Amino acid sequence: MGIESVRVPQAKVALSTASVYPESTAAAFEIAARLGYDGVEVMVWTDPVSQDVEALRRLSDFHGVPILAVHAPCLLITQRVWSTDPWTKLVRARAAAETLGASTVVVHPPFRWQRTYAREFERGVWRMADETDVRFAVENMYPWRYRDREMLAYAPDWDPTRNDYRHFTIDLSHTATARNDTLAMVDRMGDRLGHVHIADGSGSAKDEHLVPGRGAQPCAEVLERLAARGFDGHVVVEVNTRRAMSAAEREEDLAEALAYTRLHLAAPGAAPPADGTGGEQGGRRAAGRRMGRRKA
Template identity: 30%
Template sequence: MELADGEERHGQQGSGDPVRAEGDRVPPHGDAERDRQRAAREKAEGDRPCQGVVAPARTALAQQRRGERPRDQGGGQRREQRGEHETRIGPCPPQPSVQLLVPVRQSCANDPRLAWSTMTGTSHSRRLLVSTGPLAMSPLNWTFDAIADAGFDGAELLLAHNPESRDPEKVLAYAQEAGLDIPVVHGPYMVLLRTVMGSNYIEKTRRSLAVSAEIGARIMVAHAPFRWERGARGWVLSEVNDVAAGTGVTFAMENLFPVAGRNFSSVVTPEQLQAFPNVVFDTSHFGVSGIDLFQAWDALSERVAHLHVSDNFGNGKDSHAPIGSGILPLERFLARVGASDWSGTITLELDCRAYLDTRDSLVAFLARERVKAATLLAGGELDPPLAATPDPVH
C-alpha cells in the first residue's frame, strides 16, 4: 500500500531519510534531563517512530571498537557464557556506570538483573532483550556488539532490508561472537518493509517462521493483516499456528494502533487479540490506542508470550520513548508484571535517534534503559521517582 506524501506510516519504524551517526561528534552524557529535553522537542515537533541509523564507515567503526582486530583475523568482542554471568575475552570498552547513569535507591543498583532474580526467582524466564529494529540500517555485527556492551545477553532481531539480518548463518555467527542469543525474531511487517520476504502476507509469514527456526528463536513477532486482507485474516485465525508448530517457533500476534484515527490493522484492541493463543503486548501501541495498560494486562496476561516495553508521549503517535519520559504508568506497570507469576521475554523497543552521534552514546543509553527496566521489574524505584518527573521544558 503506497502512502501519500506526509501521511503517517503504519508500524514501528517510521519514515523519512535515515539518520546518520557521525562518530566525530561527542554528545552530552545521557540522563533524565536529556530525556525530558528530548520529550519536549518531540511534543513540539511531532514525534516520528524510531528509524534506522546508517552506521559510520567501517574504518570509523574499527576505531570505535578501541583496538579490536578485524573479524576475519579472529578479532571481535567474544564472550564466554557462564551461568548468569559472562566472561569477556579480548578488548572491550568499560561498562557504563550504573550509579552515574541511573541513581537507584535499592541495592539492585549494583546489578539489577541479580536483584531481580533474588526478588522474583524468575530471571531466567523473564529476560530483558533489546530490539535491533532502530539500528536496522547498521551493520549487524556492529549492532550486536553495541547491544552486548550495554549489558544485554540477548536481542530481538528484526528481519529487515539488510540481507544479513535474514541470513541465519551470519546472524548466528555475529551473535555468538558478541555473546548474544536471539530468542525472539520480528517479522518484516512494517510498511517500510512491505516487500521484504515477499509482499503476500501468508508467504511472508511462512518464510519468516522458517528463518526464525533456523536462527533458533522461540518466538516470531507478527503484525496482523490489514482489515481488507480477508484471506490472510482467515489464515492467521485458522492455519498459522499449525504452520508455526511445524517449525517449532511460537507465532505471537502484536497489538497495533490507529493511524490518524483510522484502524488499518485488524488487531488493535485486547478483544481482537483474544482471538490468538499467543500475543505480544506493546505498551507504546496501547498508549497510542488510548487503552489502559492494566485493563489490557488483566485481559491478556495469560496469553502474553512476549512484552514490548517503551513509553509514549500521548500525542496520538507511536513514540517508543525512553522509560519515564512519557505519559504511561510504566513504574507501576512493570512493578506489577515483576510481582506476578508471568514468565516470558521482554524487549526494550526504543527510539534511539537522540543517542546515535557516537557508539559510546548509544551504548550508554541502552545500558541506562536496561537498568531502569530491571529495577522497576524488581520492585525498586528510580531516583527521582518517575511519577514525580517534571514536565519537559524547551
C-alpha cells in the first residue's frame, strides 16, 4: 500500500486574543507561546492593553509571538474604543498593523444605523487598501434572529461576497449562525479569501464559536480545500472558552483547536464521504481531539 504525502502547510495558525476571554490580552500571548501557535490576532476591545500599540509590541517581543493581524474595534461593545468615528478606527487599526508588522486588518461590515459609513464603506475600504500593504479583509456576518424574527443589522450586507472587496475574512461560526453553505461561500470568495477565523457552530441563532470539530460546520473540508490550493493567509483560532471551568480546561480547548487546525491543513487530499457521515473526516476529527488533549 502506498504512503500518501502530507502537505507542509503554508498558512500560519494564530490565536485570537478573544479566545482567552475573560482572561486578558496579555494572557493570550502567554498561552499562544506555551501552546506553540504561530502568532496572535489582536482583538481591539475594552481591555486597555489591546488598545495600546506599545504594550502590544512589548508583549510580542517578550513572548516571541508575532502579531499577525489586528481586528478593528467593530463590535457593539467597542463603539467608543479608539474613537466613535468608524473611519478613525480603521485608520488607527491600519497604523497599529503597520507598526506591529501585522499583515491584515479584520473589519466587519457597518451596522445599518451607521448610514453614512455604510454608504461609503465599499469605496472607502478600497481607498484605504490602496494606501498600504496591509490587507483590509472584510468579514462575513449574519442576520440577527430572535424567535421567528430576523433583523438585518449590517449594511451594505452581512454577506460581503455580495459586494466588491479586495480581501475577505471567512468566519465559520458566522456561517453557522447565518446558515450559509460554507463551502459555496469559500468558492465565491476565491482568491480574495485572505484570512480565516476557524471555529464551529451548530446553526443556532447564537454566534457560538465552538472549538472546531464540535459543531456542524465543514471545518476539516474548508481547511483541506484551502491547503490544497496553497492558501498562504492566516488561519486564526477564534473560539469561545468562557465556560471553561479552569485555566487548564481553557488551554486544553485551545490546544485541541490548534491540533485540529494543523492536522487538516497538513492532511493529504481526500474527498469527504458523499453521505456526510464522517468516514475518514470523522477519524481525523477524533485524532485532532486526541492530539489536543495530549498537548494540553
